[in-house]
Amino acid sequence: MAVREILKMGDSRLLRQAQPVKAFDTDELHLLVSDLIDTMLSAQGAGLAAPQIGVDLQVVIFGTNERNPRYPDAPPVPRTVLINPAITPLAVDGSTGVIAELEDWEGCLSVPGLRGVVSRFARIYYSGFDQYGDPLERTVDGFHARVVQHECDHLQGMLYLMRIRDFRRFGFTSVLFPGLDVAQDD
Numbered sequence: 632m633a634v635r636e637i638l639k640m641g642d643s644r645l646l647r648q649a650q651p652v653k654a655f656d657t658d659e660l661h662l663l664v665s666d667l668i669d670t671m672l673s674a675q676g677a678g679l680a681a682p683q684i685g686v687d688l689q690v691v692i693f694g695t696n697e698r699n700p701r702y703p704d705a706p707p708v709p710r711t712v713l714i715n716p717a718i719t720p721l722a723v724d725g726s727t728g729v730i731a732e733l734e735d736w737e738g739c740l741s742v743p744g745l746r747g748v749v750s751r752f753a754r755i756y757y758s759g760f761d762q763y764g765d766p767l768e769r770t771v772d773g774f775h776a777r778v779v780q781h782e783c784d785h786l787q788g789m790l791y792l793m794r795i796r797d798f799r800r801f802g803f804t805s806v807l808f809p810g811l812d813v814a815q816d817d
Contacts, residue, residue, distance in 0.1 A: 632665045634673045635684040640742045640790060649682050649689045649786040651715045655764030660690075664712050664762045667692045675701050676740050677708070678778045680785030683741050689715045689759075691782035701738065703811070705774040713767060716759035716783050720752035721770065733773075737781060737791045738804060746808070747801035749794045751780045 638645050652660065663686060671679040671692060678693030694710035695702075722728040731753040738746040755776045758768040771779065781791055795801055804811060 633669060635666050635670045637674060637683050637740045638685055644685050645682060645741055646788040647687055648788055649687050651689050655762060660762050663690060674740050675699060677702055678782040680782045682785050689786050693778045693782050708775045708778055712761050714760045716757055718783055719756045721754045721756055723754050735777060739791050742790060744803055746804050747792055747795040749791050751777045
C-alpha cells in the first residue's frame, strides 16, 4: 500500500534471477502485490515486476483496464497478478506451425525516457498462480502477449534493450514520439 522506488537500469539488482514464490496468501505477499499495483499506477505503467522494486521474487503484475497514456493505441489488458509464470510460444493459427514474432515499440519504467523496437512472440500461452495460490492460465496475443513477455523477462534479469536487434530503432521517447502525453515517461 505504498508507491515504491523503481530501480533504474544500471542497478545490478535488475540483473538477478528472481526466486519462485513458495508461500501464497500471506500478508507479505499481499503487501507486495498491493505495493506493485500502487507503484505501477503511479508511474502509469502497463506492468511491473517485483525485481523492479528490489524484490527477488517471481511476481509480476500487468494490465490496464482503461486507456494508458503511455500506450494510447494499445487495447485494454485485464489487471493480472501472475506468480511463478511459465510462457509457451504458440503458432498464430493455433496449429503446430511456425511461431510468429511481431516487432513493436517498448519502453520500461526502469529505463526512463527511452523506447526501442523489440521482437516478441505474437501469441503465447502463459500459466502461473495468483496471490492466493489459485492457478491462472491464458492464451493471448498482441499487446497482452507483449506485456507478459516483457514483465517476465525481468524475472530472468533481462531488460528489453537486451532484445533490441536494430539500434537505429531506439531512442528518446520525446524525440521518437513528440506528441505522446506521458506525465512520467517510461
